[in-house]
Amino acid sequence: MDISILFRIAAVGIIVAILNQVLTRSGRDEYTMITTLAGLIIVLMMIIPHLKDLFSYVESVFDL
Amino acid sequence: MIRLAGISVIGIILFAVVKKYAPEYSVLVEIGSIVLVVWIAFPYICDVIDFYYEYIGASGVDGDYLKIVVKALGIGLITQFCSDICKDSGEGALASKVELCGKAVMLAMALPIAKAVLEFAYSVINMK
Numbered sequence: 693m694d695i696s697i698l699f700r701i702a703a704v705g706i707i708v709a710i711l712n713q714v715l716t717r718s719g720r721d722e723y724t725m726i727t728t729l730a731g732l733i734i735v736l737m738m739i740i741p742h743l744k745d746l747f748s749y750v751e752s753v754f755d756l
Numbered sequence: 757m758i759r760l761a762g763i764s765v766i767g768i769i770l771f772a773v774v775k776k777y778a779p780e781y782s783v784l785v786e787i788g789s790i791v792l793v794v795w796i797a798f799p800y801i802c803d804v805i806d807f808y809y810e811y812i813g814a815s816g817v818d819g820d821y822l823k824i825v826v827k828a829l830g831i832g833l834i835t836q837f838c839s840d841i842c843k844d845s846g847e848g849a850l851a852s853k854v855e856l857c858g859k860a861v862m863l864a865m866a867l868p869i870a871k872a873v874l875e876f877a878y879s880v881i882n883m884k
Binding site: 693694695697698699701702704705706708709728731732735736739742743746747749750751753754755756 | 789826827829
């Protein structure tokens with residue numbers, strides 16, 4: 693729950709953008725969609741535990 | 757508080773960079789920074805609620821009405837959290853629907869208090 697998650701998400705985003713550029717340059721355009729989806733899944737798997745912690749903490753504080 | 761300012765500034769900068777190169781990841785960067793900022797606010801909210809239960813609870817008000825008030829606060833917080841994210845990413849319609857849902861849940865939860873007030877008023881009127 694520190695700031696490194698922000699840097700990781702931004703890093704994955706930038707890497708996927710670069711990878712898409714490389715793929716389009718090298719002519720294999722159909723793989724760009726796959727790498728974008730893969731990057732999205734990786735970022736979601738990184739952020740969902742944090743969201744789960746936040747919402748379970750809200751539930752325990754406000755006893756919803 | 758300094759940590760809060762630092763996280764939000766870095767979050768905004770990363771959001772701008774990612775928005776330019778990978779637009780679909782900008783929403784995720786925004787959600788990450790929002791989660792971090794809200795996580796910082798929580799110890800203070802927790803203290804306020806403990807104080808609330810301790811002193812206002814002792815003033816003789818019935819216990820479950822306090823719980824309903826705190827629950828409404830929690831629902832309002834989550835609804836605002838979600839509708840602001842939807843609004844920022846351009847989904848105005850979804851944001852208003854989330855707020856509608858939050859209001860409905862809050863109203864449905866406050867019904868016992870309204871019932872108690874009405875019954876009290878009714879009994880006062882009949883006591884003439």
